[in-house]
Amino acid sequence: MPNLVSDADLAAIWVTNPDRVMFGDDGPTKLDLVLYYARIGNWMLPELINRPVTLVRCPTGKLADTFYQRHANEGMVENVLQIDIPSNKAEEREDYLYIKDAKGLFALSQFGVIEFHPWGCRVDKPERPDRLILDLDPDEGLEWRDVVDAAHQIRAELLELGLAAFVRTTGGKGLHLVVPVERRTGWAKFKDFAQAFVEALAKREPRRYTASVAKSARRGKIFIDYIRNVRGATAVGSYSLRARPGAPAATPLDWNELSSVEDPRDFDYQTVPLRMASLAADPWRGMNDSTQRITNDMAQKLRIHK
C-alpha cells in the first residue's frame, strides 16, 4: 500500500497539552489520541482525503465540551483546505473543510479533533456520491449478535442486487455497511435507491427492521438509517475515534472477522494500531478498485419488491 505518512509530516506537528486527560478519569491523554492518528494515518487517509469532512472536536477533553464543526473558524490550522459547495439551503454557498494529506490529519488531531465524519463524495465532484452507507442502529434491548446477523443478511441482499458491501464498526453497538459505487448518479437518485432498498427490507421483515427514525417505531428492531445518503449528511469515517469514554474506533473489518468480534468497543485507540500491525492484508482490500454502480435495473427490482 502507498506510504501516505512521512517523517516530515510527523515532525511538523507539535502536540500541545500532551498530558491532558480526555473523556474523564482513566481516559487516554491527548497525546495518546494524536499518536493513534499518527499510527493509523496510512490506513485511514485513503477513505478520508479529498472528501468534505465534518469534525467533532473536544479541545478541553471534557465530553460536555464536544462539538461538531463543518466550517472553518478563526485560527483553523494549516493544511486544512476548504471547498465551496452550494448548501442545501436556498442559494447560499458554504465552505466545507477537507484535507488532502497526512499533515492535515495530524494538524487536526493536534487541534482537538477526535472524530472525522467524511461525506460520501469527493471534492472534485461533490454532486456525484461514491459511498453508499447503511447505518445499522439497534434499539437498546438488542444484542450485538443481532446486529451482526443483520449485517450478514443485508450484505447478502445487496449482493443479490449486484452490490458488494464492506462492513465497519462504529465505535458503538451499530455497524455500517459501506457500498462503493462509481460516480454516476446524483444525490437524489442515490438517496432514493438507499431508501427504496431499506424500505423494501423493512416491509419484508417488519419485526426485525425499520426504516423509520421515530423512536416508537424502533422498539426491539434495528433501524437501518438510509438518511446518511442525503446530500450533506455524514457518517463517522473508517478508523475515526469516537469522543466517548474509552475512545473506541470505527473499525473496518473483513466479513470473515465479523462473527468473531465479541464487543465492538474492544476496537479502540490502543487495540486498533496493534490490530493493523498484525494484519496481513487490508480488511477493505478491493474497496477502491470497485467498479459497481447503481443501475436502473436494481431500482426496478426494488420497486417490484414493494
Place this chain on the structure above:
Amino acid sequence: MAPRATWKGYLKLSLVSCPVRLHNATTTVNRISFNWLHKDTHNRVQMKPSDPELGQVERSELVKGYEFEKDQYIVVGDEDLEKIQIESTETITIEEFVDADDVDPIFLDSPYFLAPDGPVADETFRVIHKAMGGKNKAALGRVVLSGRERRVIITLRGNGLMLTTLRVAAEVRRHEEYFSDITDGDLDDEALKLAELIISQNEGAWDSSEFEDQYQKELLEIVMAKIKGTKPVITKAPERGKVINLMDALKQSIDDGGLKKPPAKSKRRKAAPAKKSAAAKTSTKASEKKAATKAA
C-alpha cells in the same frame, strides 16, 4: 470610574482654579495597521538603521541633524532640546474669552475632553461651564503638553468642556491666493433661486453616526475573511505549557514499548479482538516495529 487621563492639572481663571483632567477625544485604534513581513518566510522584518560605512547600527547611536544647506547638517543634541523644553506648570491658564462663533475651525488641531478631577472640582467646573454657556463664549488659553507650550481653545461639550489645541499662524495657509480668480459680477436670479431651492430640498440633520471610513470597512472585511478562511499566515510556536513533537513522541513510545497490549479490560470486555487475528502469534515487539514502519 473615568478612564485614565492623558494629563492632569488645574484650569485657572483669574484667581479661581479647578482640578481637571484631559482625555484624548479621538482615537485611531479602530484603524487597521499593517506590519511588514518577508514575502517568502512571512517573518516580521526588522527595520534596523544602517550606516553607509558602518553597516547596521544601533538606534542609541543616532543623533538628530538639521539640514541647513544641501548635505550640510548641524547636529542638535538632546541637551540643546532640553534647554528649550518648557517645564510643565500643570496649569491651563485662561487668558481671554472670545465669541464662540468667531472661532476659526482651520486653526483647530487635536481635541481633548476636559473634565473636573474629583468631587471637590465639581462646583467650580460647573460654574465656569454655565457662565461660558450663558455668554456663548470660548476661552483662549495656554497649556504645556509634552514639553511644548500650546495655545488652546476651550468650548462647551455636553455637560463638560472640550479643549482643542490650536495651530500657530505660520502653519495655516491664507485662502486668498487660492480664491483670487473668483470674480464678483452679477448673478442670474433664476439660477440662484434654483440653487437655493435645491439646497432647501436637500436639507438634513447633522448625524455623525453615518460617517464611516469605507476604505477601512472594506479592508477590515478582507482581513476578517482571510482570518476566517485560512489560518493566519503566522504560526507562532506555541509558548505555554508542555509541547511535544509528534515524531519524537512516536519514537519515544516505540522505545518505551508503546504499542503494548492494553491492560485487561473490565468484565464487560472479554478479549481484545486483536488477539483473535491470525497473526496474533507475532511477538509484541515485532508488531511495534511493523506499526512504526507503517506509521512512519
